[in-house]
Amino acid sequence: MRVYSGAVLGPRQYGREKAMVRGQYIAGTGMLLQRRLMENITNNISNADTTGYKKEHLVSHSFDEVLIERVNDPYVVGQTRVSGISPAGPMNMGTQIDQLYVDFSEGNLEGTERNTDMAIIGDAFFVVRTPGGERYTRSGAFYIDDLGYLVDGEGNYLLGENGPIYVGGMDFTVDALGGVWMGGSDEYADRVRVVSFANNDALRKQGSNLYFSLEAPQATPNQYRIAQRFLEGSNVDIGREMVDMLTVYRVYETNQRMLTMIDETVGRAVNDIGRLR
Numbered sequence: 001m002r003v004y005s006g007a008v009l010g011p012r013q014y015g016r017e018k019a020m021v022r023g024q025y026i027a028g029t030g031m032l033l034q035r036r037l038m039e040n041i042t043n044n045i046s047n048a049d050t051t052g053y054k055k056e057h058l059v060s061h062s063f064d065e066v067l068i069e070r071v072n073d074p075y076v077v078g079q080t081r082v083s084g085i086s087p088a089g090p091m092n093m094g095t096q097i098d099q100l101y102v103d104f105s106e107g108n109l110e111g112t113e114r115n116t117d118m119a120i121i122g123d124a125f126f127v128v129r130t131p132g133g134e135r136y137t138r139s140g141a142f143y144i145d146d147l148g149y150l151v152d153g154e155g156n157y158l159l160g161e162n163g164p165i166y167v168g169g170m171d172f173t174v175d176a177l178g179g180v181w182m183g184g185s186d187e188y189a190d191r192v193r194v195v196s197f198a199n200n201d202a203l204r205k206q207g208s209n210l211y212f213s214l215e216a217p218q219a220t221p222n223q224y225r226i227a228q229r230f231l232e233g234s235n236v237d238i239g240r241e242m243v244d245m246l247t248v249y250r251v252y253e254t255n256q257r258m259l260t261m262i263d264e265t266v267g268r269a270v271n272d273i274g275r276l277r
Contacts, residue, residue, distance in 0.1 A: 024266070027259040033060055034252035040100075041245050044236045052139030052209055053234040055241075057101040104200045107233040115170050116142045116150065119232040120194065122224030127193045128156040128210070129164065135210040136195065136203065140231055144169065154208050160190035174228040196221040 040058050047053040109119050118140035120126065125136035135156070142150045142158055148168040150158040157164035165180055167189060172182045178192035195217035197203065202215040 023262045024259055027255045027262065030255035031252055031259070034248050034255065037248045038245065038252070041241050041248065045238065045241050045245075048234050048236040048238055048241075050139075050209065050234050051141045052107070052137060052232050053236065054105075054138065055103045055234070055236045056205075057103060059099050059101055102200070102203070102205065103235060105235050107235040109227060109230045110233050111229060112231055113229055115172060115229065116144060117229055117231050118142065118174060118192070119227045119230040120224055121227060123200070123222045124194045124196045124224040125211070127159045127195055128152055129159055130154075130156045130210065132206075133212075134159070135206060135212055137210050138232055139209040152208075156210075159193045161193055162190050165190050165192065174226055176225045176227075178226050192226060194221050194224055194226070196224075 037058055037060075040056055044055045047055075104123070106121070109121075118126075120138065120140065125138060126140060128135055128137060137152065139152070142152055144167060145151045145155065148166050150165045150167060152158065159165070160178075160180065167180065167182060172180060172189065174180050174192065178194055180189040180192065181187065182189050197213060197215060197217055199215070203211040203213050206212050
């Protein structure tokens with residue numbers, strides 16, 4: 001016999017209690033997972049109009065089932081054994097976030113008629129100089145600072161092959177390979193530095209639409225073209241995100257109802273079924 005919350009439970013009753021508590025944990029982790037998914041969807045929707053933004057996916061998986069399957073394994077040292085309980089079948093201990101996956105598919109191009117705006121067509125990134133070192137971005141919304149250099153919205157210099165790119169004013173052009181020509185097409189200034197990576201999964205978001213990489217860029221970038229006076233839009237599909245939001249909401253509700261039902265069942269088991277008469 002085992003005493004549980006003032007009630008005396010037999011081995012089979014204790015086994016049912018244990019399975020119920022496990023069910024509460026599974027439903028609880030399911031609710032936490034759906035909350036994280038909802039936060040991610042909300043972040044994607046809020047950045048649907050952000051230039052060059054790449055949508056994020058959360059990948060989840062269930063906890064390891066091995067420990068559950070070996071509850072009564074005699075070779076597990078210190079394992080608490082419960083006799084007289086029939087196997088409940090394969091069960092896991094809920095779900096958790098495995099990793100954050102960034103979708104690097106290209107967004108649509110949007111014309112702007114501003115000389116300082118650029119978009120990369122192809123699997124490649126602009127390089128900017130930040131206080132923390134070089135960072136990479138798909139956002140080509142650049143500006144000219146007081147000294148005549150191209151910078152992003154945070155004041156980070158857009159880098160060329162020879163360092164920060166000086167254009168002096170709005171009278172410059174950028175060709176398809178990134179060559180910068182001042183005064184129409186008379187004076188060559190520099191070439192926009194563009195890099196690619198063998199595996200974009202090595203990139204990590206830093207904020208302000210910037211990425212840092214766990215690996216060095218490739219020696220030669222992938223095939224690309226630069227379109228001046230265009231910007232790459234976000235690759236977020238609002239319709240898809242809204243459908244996912246409704247799905248997540250329904251799953252959250254289901255887990256919530258399961259948690260309430262299991263809690264009520266456990267309460268009855270403790271207060272009614274397990275009561276001494």
